[in-house]
Amino acid sequence: MPSDSAFFERVVPILLIVLGIITVALILFALGVLLGFVPF
């Protein structure tokens, strides 16, 4: 992995966090559908 790479040091971790947040949000959304909070 390139050392001192701004992409790998900054962009990648931010991407991982953002994608992780979206994943959790989608899981909660699907749970909401299952539990009836979100209509089919």
Next chain:
Amino acid sequence: MSLNLILPFFSTAVMLVFTIWVLQKFATRRKAHFLFWGLGLAMFGTASFAEAFLALNWNRWVFFSWYLFGAALNAGWIGHGTLYLLVRKKWVHVITGILIVGSVIATWMMLQVMPLLDEGVFTTALPVSEQYAEIMPAVSEGASVRLTTPFFNIYGLITLVGGALYSSFLFWRKRVMPNRVIGNVLIAAGALFIGLASSLTRFGEGSYLYIGELVAAVLMFSGFMLAGKPAADRGKVPATVASESAAD
């Protein structure tokens, strides 16, 4: 010719190439994760083709394929492949059994819905994703198969997206195999793209599904290709990430 007519054909073409590539890897390496990925991707491709077909004409069994493989099953099967890649425990086989039984049940439920479809409301003027809720009855009126989609999608989110993000994080933390860091980010992003697009269909915004599928197909294929490249620094791979490397 509208975009919604063309996009599913492109998605189908990308998924066909992707599926064949993954199943060829299974044929040569006989690893379970390639099999489940291949089967899940074949389901994704079948659903894309079904969309392309339904943009031109109605066929109840093509609709059956679109809903069962596209809305219900494919995320769970693709994600299950990732579980096989990352977890080398015997209980994964138990989950396989549950997935197969769940898929059979979902298929049976979908067959129960077929006589209840309101085919008269179908129009080629709209994408099927914008009118499926009118074609299928409500859950309370017999379409209990609609209750299965959150299960498969949640499982797919946790395993496919969670697994890809976890893999990416592992390689990033160890500062090795940058192709796998980026490849797994692309896979996660692709899967989330289609997840977001299909979530919007529940709010009546089905027009984004087609572009979502094409973007997902391209991102995931790119990610798989990139992550699957041989590592130049394989000698420096720590044991904790070696299991994923060894799977190839």
